[in-house]
Amino acid sequence: MHELSLCDDLLGQVIAIAAKHKAQSVESITVAIGALAGVEPLLLESAFSLIKAGTLAEQAQLILQTAPVIVLCRTCGTQSEVTPNRLLCKTCQSNETTLISGDELILASVALNCPD
Amino acid sequence: MCNTCGCNITPGNRPLVMAEKPKNGVTTVSVLQNLLSQNNHQADHNRAHFDASKVLVINLMSSPGSGKTALLEATIKRLRESLKIAVIEGDLETENDTKRIQAQGVPAYQITTGTACHLDAHLVHNALHHLALDNLDLLFIENVGNLVCPASFDLGHHRNVVLLSVTEGDDKPAKYPVMFRAADLMLISKTDLLPYLDDFSPSNAEQNLHNLASDAPVIAFSSKDGQGMDAWITWLLTEIKDYQALLLNQKTQRPKIQQDGQLLHAQPGNTKFYPVSNKTEHLV
Numbered sequence: 001m002h003e004l005s006l007c008d009d010l011l012g013q014v015i016a017i018a019a020k021h022k023a024q025s026v027e028s029i030t031v032a033i034g035a036l037a038g039v040e041p042l043l044l045e046s047a048f049s050l051i052k053a054g055t056l057a058e059q060a061q062l063i064l065q066t067a068p069v070i071v072l073c074r075t076c077g078t079q080s081e082v083t084p085n086r087l088l089c090k091t092c093q094s095n096e097t098t099l100i101s102g103d104e105l106i107l108a109s110v111a112l113n114c115p116d
Numbered sequence: 117m118c119n120t121c122g123c124n125i126t127p128g129n130r131p132l133v134m135a136e137k138p139k140n141g142v143t144t145v146s147v148l149q150n151l152l153s154q155n156n157h158q159a160d161h162n163r164a165h166f167d168a169s170k171v172l173v174i175n176l177m178s179s180p181g182s183g184k185t186a187l188l189e190a191t192i193k194r195l196r197e198s199l200k201i202a203v204i205e206g207d208l209e210t211e212n213d214t215k216r217i218q219a220q221g222v223p224a225y226q227i228t229t230g231t232a233c234h235l236d237a238h239l240v241h242n243a244l245h246h247l248a249l250d251n252l253d254l255l256f257i258e259n260v261g262n263l264v265c266p267a268s269f270d271l272g273h274h275r276n277v278v279l280l281s282v283t284e285g286d287d288k289p290a291k292y293p294v295m296f297r298a299a300d301l302m303l304i305s306k307t308d309l310l311p312y313l314d315d316f317s318p319s320n321a322e323q324n325l326h327n328l329a330s331d332a333p334v335i336a337f338s339s340k341d342g343q344g345m346d347a348w349i350t351w352l353l354t355e356i357k358d359y360q361a362l363l364l365n366q367k368t369q370r371p372k373i374q375q376d377g378q379l380l381h382a383q384p385g386n387t388k389f390y391p392v393s394n395k396t397e398h399l400v
């Protein structure tokens with residue numbers, strides 16, 4: 001289950017940001033996941049609760065935001081919100097589309113407790 | 117993706133990254149770091165190794181038992197007189213895969229993945245230093261048999277080939293869109309079994325792939341009776357030619373998903389956010 005190694009990367013980045021800002025602890029971590037990112041949100045959550053123990057992020061809340069799947073049609077130029085297994089334009093049914101949202105896996109922001 | 121600077125902001129996550137004011141001593145830092153950046157960094161390092169040796173690297177992915185090793189054996193038989201081929205074997209379902217490849221007279225290196233469900237760029241880096249890359253024209257990486265997560269990991273390879281065997285069901289591309297969207301080529305394998313099956317239609321499989329906005333070619337073949345092997349060999353030779361031409365222009369080839377997703381979202385040097393920590397131990 002690669003969610004565990006992903007969490008390792010995530011925690012490493014969060015701890016580095018916390019150290020840079022001389023934070024006492026991490027309050028929350030916001031991650032954006034698209035349905036086409038290939039990551040199971042539940043697995044990410046359970047992996048994170050295992051791995052955060054004993055770190056600056058021990059008390060941190062992991063906030064997972066699902067990013068919608070959106071395609072841009074190269075034929076007619078419109079954007080459609082679609083399901084992960086049907087990436088066709090809703091206006092003209094073309095499959096000449098580009099995914100503009102939905103495959104991201106991004107550490108969006110970190111809330112830190114910083115001494116004054 | 118933001119069109120102006122190539123940063124990680126997408127229409128989906130834009131509301132997340134609006135500036136937040138500090139309150140009660142809590143400071144919110146916007147990061148927008150791609151979580152796979154460590155793997156992607158290592159993958160670029162691997163790709164630089166491959167490009168320095170001018171070897172085209174193909175990542176084979178499928179469910180367990182779809183016929184990856186059988187395809188490799190048949191391919192090596194056809195090409196070993198004309199091309200120098202090697203295999204990095206990452207599939208541990210069948211421990212003798214490496215021996216099967218070596219029996220065909222080409223070098224093979226087994227990655228011991230333990231219980232890992234996918235290969236990553238670090239595992240492949242360790243393996244590639246066990247092969248004499250300079251002597252090779254073509255390197256295959258047989259990934260762990262799994263249609264879920266191997267697609268999310270760039271290994272530094274150049275092309276993704278995804279196998280779907282006729283015994284699996286033609287709706288697999290709809291069930292595993294992340295994997296099939298990553299295919300530069302979809303292979304339908306074990307076509308010799310089609311006469312015995314009434315529920316697999318190669319054209320349905322192809323339609324389900326196209327519903328993912330994929331324009332990847334589809335080749336149906338059988339390692340057993342050789343049907344479709346000519347089309348597969350032609351695809352391979354064309355890819356090698358195209359790749360060599362790219363190298364002459366100081367460019368490289370990237371597997372499809374990289375162009376489509378990861379690159380758009382995190383262009384190296386174009387991301388103005390938090391710097392990537394560097395696990396790479398040495399330069400090329």
Ligand SMILES: Nc1nc2c(ncn2[C@@H]2O[C@H](COP(=O)(O)OP(=O)(O)O)[C@@H](O)[C@H]2O)c(=O)[nH]1
Nearest residue numbers: 180181182183184185186187306308338339340
């Ligand atoms: N009928 C038939 N069986 C095949 C074909 N290719 C592979 N197999 C069988 O499918 C099983 C799994 O093949 P293998 O190459 O080990 O699959 P892998 O796990 O993807 O490497 C073996 O029993 C093979 O003999 C084929 O083209 N036709």
Ligand SMILES: [Mg+2]
Nearest residue numbers: 184185207213
């Ligand atoms: Mg195998």
Ligand SMILES: [Zn+2]
Nearest residue numbers: 073076089092
């Ligand atoms: Zn359209």
Ligand SMILES: [Zn+2]
Nearest residue numbers: 118121122123
């Ligand atoms: Zn931007």
Ligand SMILES: [Zn+2]
Nearest residue numbers: 002233234265
């Ligand atoms: Zn995995």
Ligand SMILES: [Zn+2]
Nearest residue numbers: 161165241398
């Ligand atoms: Zn190296």
